[in-house]
Every structure is written in C-alpha cells, then in structure tokens.
Amino acid sequence: MTRLINLLSWLPGHSGFCSYVQRVMPQLEGLRLQLGIDGEGQLVPASQWTPCPPPLAPRRSMRFLQRYSLVQHGLDLPALLHRRGLAADQLEGIYSPFFDALLVWPEVPQLITCHDLTPLVASNSRKAWMRYRFWQPRHCRTATRLIAISRYVADQLVEFGVEADRIEVIPNGITIQRPRVQSPVSENLLVLARHDVNKNLPVLFRGIDQLQRRWPQWRGVLRIVGRGGRQSMLVHRMQRQLPRPEQVQLIDALTQEQLLEHLRSSLAVLSASTEEGFDYPILEAKAEGMPTLISDIPVHREFHQGSSLFFPLDDDGGALADHVIACLQDRQLWTQLSQAGYALAQRLSLDAQVASIDEQFRQLCSAS
Numbered sequence: 001m002t003r004l005i006n007l008l009s010w011l012p013g014h015s016g017f018c019s020y021v022q023r024v025m026p027q028l029e030g031l032r033l034q035l036g037i038d039g040e041g042q043l044v045p046a047s048q049w050t051p052c053p054p055p056l057a058p059r060r061s062m063r064f065l066q067r068y069s070l071v072q073h074g075l076d077l078p079a080l081l082h083r084r085g086l087a088a089d090q091l092e093g094i095y096s097p098f099f100d101a102l103l104v105w106p107e108v109p110q111l112i113t114c115h116d117l118t119p120l121v122a123s124n125s126r127k128a129w130m131r132y133r134f135w136q137p138r139h140c141r142t143a144t145r146l147i148a149i150s151r152y153v154a155d156q157l158v159e160f161g162v163e164a165d166r167i168e169v170i171p172n173g174i175t176i177q178r179p180r181v182q183s184p185v186s187e188n189l190l191v192l193a194r195h196d197v198n199k200n201l202p203v204l205f206r207g208i209d210q211l212q213r214r215w216p217q218w219r220g221v222l223r224i225v226g227r228g229g230r231q232s233m234l235v236h237r238m239q240r241q242l243p244r245p246e247q248v249q250l251i252d253a254l255t256q257e258q259l260l261e262h263l264r265s266s267l268a269v270l271s272a273s274t275e276e277g278f279d280y281p282i283l284e285a286k287a288e289g290m291p292t293l294i295s296d297i298p299v300h301r302e303f304h305q306g307s308s309l310f311f312p313l314d315d316d317g318g319a320l321a322d323h324v325i326a327c328l329q330d331r332q333l334w335t336q337l338s339q340a341g342y343a344l345a346q347r348l349s350l351d352a353q354v355a356s357i358d359e360q361f362r363q364l365c366s367a368s
Contacts, residue, residue: 001092003030003365004108008041008071009098010034010053016280017115020172021097022051027354028361030095031084033077033102035066041075043084068127069100070135077104093365095357101142109144109364116149116277117156122198124230137161144364147357149278152299168360171303172278173353180289180342181264184334187220189324190266190290192259192281193273195229200272200295200313202231205238205248207311207320212243215325222270223262225251264288267334268327270320271295274313282308283348286341291334293323303348307340 005028010021025032032049036042039057057063065074081087094102094110101110119128140146140162147170148154154167189208193199201224208222224235239248254262263269269285271294278299282292286307294300296310309326311319327334 001365002086002090003092003361004094004102005030005032006072006094006096006098006100006102007032007034008075009069009096009100011056011066017098018053019280020113020115021053023173023350024097024354024357025049026051028095028358030361033080035062035071039063041077041080043080068131069098072100072102072104077102093361095361095364099136099139101139103138103142106142109367110142111145111147111361111364112139112143113147113149114153114157114277116153116275117160118198118275118277120160121156122275124194124196124198145360147360150299150302152302153277168356170353170356170360171348172280172283173348173350174283174287174345175350176287176342176346178264178288180338182289182338183331184267184327185265186267187218187328188262188266189220189222189268189270190262190285191222191224191270191272192226193224193271194226195232195235197230198273198275199226199229199231200274201235202238203272203295203311203313203315203317203320204270205235205242206315206317207324208248208317209242210317210321211324212247214321215328218247218324218328220267221247221249223249223251223266225254225259225262227252260288263290266290268293268324268337271300272311272313272315272320273297273300276300278303283345287345289338289342291327291337292341293320293327303344304341307337307344309337 029046032044035054037055039059039062057066062074065071088105091108094108096112099112099114101112119132146167148157148167149172151169154169157167158164211218239245268291271279271282273295276299285292292308294308296312309323
C-alpha cells in the first residue's frame with residue numbers, strides 16, 4: 001500500500017503555504033504528487049524529493065489552473081498512477097498540506113490542511129472568494145479529516161459546516177536556530193505583510209504618524225516587507241502624508257539573509273492584521289527574541305497572550321505609538337517580551353508539529 005502526498009497546489013514564489021511545505025514535507029514519508037518542470041503531473045519518491053517549488057507551467061491553460069488552485073482538474077490522475085504501476089485501491093491514504101482534497105478519489109481516506117478562511121471573511125480577490133465559496137465545501141466533504149492550524153480556524157470550519165469531530169488542531173511549529181537577541185541595537189520597526197486588506201496597514205501608518213509627532217527624537221525606520229496588493233495606492237498615499245515620510249521604507253522582497261539581518265536588528269516586529277489563521281511571521285520573530293506589537297484579534301490572543309503587546313483593530317495610532325515608546329524607554333519591558341516570546345517559540349516546536357501530522361496520517365491510513 002502507498003501513501004500519497006498531494007502537492008499540486010504548490011506554487012512558485014515565497015508565501016506562507018510555500019514555507020509550510022518546505023518546513024513540514026522533508027520529515028514525512030509518502031509519494032509526492034506535484035507538477036514537473038514540463039507542467040505535467042509527476043510522482044516523486046520521498047528519497048528523491050527536494051523542497052523547491054515547481055515553476056509556472058509552460059502551457060497557458062495549466063498556468064491558469066495553477067493560479068486558481070485547480071491543477072488536479074487538468075491532469076489525468078488515474079493514468080498517472082497507472083504509469084507508476086499503481087491503482088486507487090493501492091492508495092493507503094492521501095495527505096495534503098493545502099486545503100485541497102483529490103476529488104477524483106473520494107473513496108480513498110484523505111487528510112487536508114486548512115490554514116485560514118480569510119478569503120471568505122476578508123477577501124483580497126474575487127477569485128479567492130469564489131473558490132472558497134463554491135469549491136471548498138466539496139473539498140471538505142471529500143476529506144476524511146481536516147487539520148486546522150489554530151483553534152480559531154477550527155471554530156471557523158465548524159461554522160463552515162465541518163463536523164467538529166473531523167477536525168484536529170495542530171499549530172504551526174518552528175525550530176530555534178540561534179540564541180535570543182539580548183538587547184535592541186536600533187529603533188527600527190519591521191512589518192512582514194503584503195498590501196492586502198486583511199493586513200490592515202493603515203493602522204500602522206496612523207501609529208507612525210502619532211509616534212513621529214509625540215516622540216520626535218525617534219530615529220528609527222519602519223520597514224514594510226511585502227509585495228503590492230489592493231491597498232498599495234493607499235499605502236503610498238499614507239506614507240507621503242507622514243510628517244517624515246522617509247522613515248518608512250516599502251520593500252517588495254528580501255533574501256532570507258537580508259530578512260534575518262533586518263529582523264534581529266529591529267526594536268520590534270508589528271502586525272496589524274484583521275484576519276489570520278496563525279500569523280507565522282510573529283512566531284518567526286519570537287524565535288529570534290524580538291518583541292512583537294500585534295492587533296487584538298482572536299488568533300493572536302490564542303497564542304500570544306502574555307508574550308506580546310496588543311492594540312485595537314480600529315486604533316487611531318495612539319495605542320501602537322504608546323507601545324513603541326514603551327519599548328524605547330523601558331528596557332525591562334523589552335527584555336520581558338523578548339524572553340516570553342522566545343519561550344513560546346521553544347514550546348511550539350516544528351518537531352512536535354510534524355509528529356502530530358504524521359500521527360494523524362498514520363491513524364488515517366491504519367483505519368482504511
């Protein structure tokens with residue numbers, strides 16, 4: 001019997017989904033189903049698989065399906081299995097790190113992962129909303145069990161119509177790679193966010209506006225790292241309206257080395273999101289010992305109560321500015337946040353996450 005891992009929704013480029021695959025997949029056994037460089041489906045043994053996402057398919061029709069996470073509908077999956085000398089009744093189970101079941105094999109036990117339901121509650125594109133509204137119920141019905149990366153997402157799935165006893169909460173994990181930063185080396189602030197509606201960047205600009213007016217001696221820079229989106233025009237306009245617009249830098253992308261350098265040399269990392277399934281960049285910041293100033297939303301409270309400072313979603317900028325000034329003035333507070341965040345990152349280990357996924361997959365397969 002064969003275990004299959006569905007990676008057909010894996011796209012090129014940096015994203016939360018891509019990094020999830022690169023973290024989790026190397027430690028899981030199973031035949032990988034993904035697109036090859038020729039835009040055709042391929043089955044890759046675990047021993048030969050590398051965590052490099054496939055490029056965009058050369059055929060325009062397949063690129064279209066990639067963008068809409070519909071690749072499986074452009075492939076003859078039974079024929080692909082047959083060429084490998086396999087049939088559906090030889091599949092022990094299917095695991096997907098994405099919110100995608102393989103609809104061609106509803107009789108095979110399947111475990112899929114829901115990272116968030118943001119497209120339904122804070123949509124950044126009509127295509128994403130349509131996919132979640134019309135396609136995802138079918139994927140939920142096909143899946144035997146679902147992994148939610150937070151209790152908040154699990155509760156959303158129940159509201160979406162998924163039975164609670166089919167859902168397992170397995171939080172994201174991380175591996176500590178370096179000692180904690182012991183003290184701030186600059187007054188810089190860092191944000192890792194696209195210019196999308198749910199990232200709520202206007203709140204950050206209001207906070208910087210207040211900070212510049214109330215604390216004119218601030219000599220730091222706010223770096224917003226993330227590609228453009230539906231709010232890019234608003235972001236640029238709000239930057240121009242600041243008392244000192246040069247203290248905000250908009251950066252499309254950084255290498256991992258550059259990002260780590262900016263992260264560890266910042267005063268704090270910020271997130272103003274209105275909707276997240278987990279908000280992994282905040283955990284990444286805590287794994288380096290960075291204090292985090294974050295919006296008061298349920299998933300942030302679920303994980304970061306006691307190790308972050310919170311500000312309201314509709315903040316006029318005052319609460320965020322207060323938090324930044326407190327971190328500038330109070331070294332003891334900065335150290336407490338750094339230590340508490342680092343301890344949280346140690347508890348939310350990648351090894352524990354992978355072991356839990358593997359156990360769920362093993363139970364799924366043994367019950368088939």
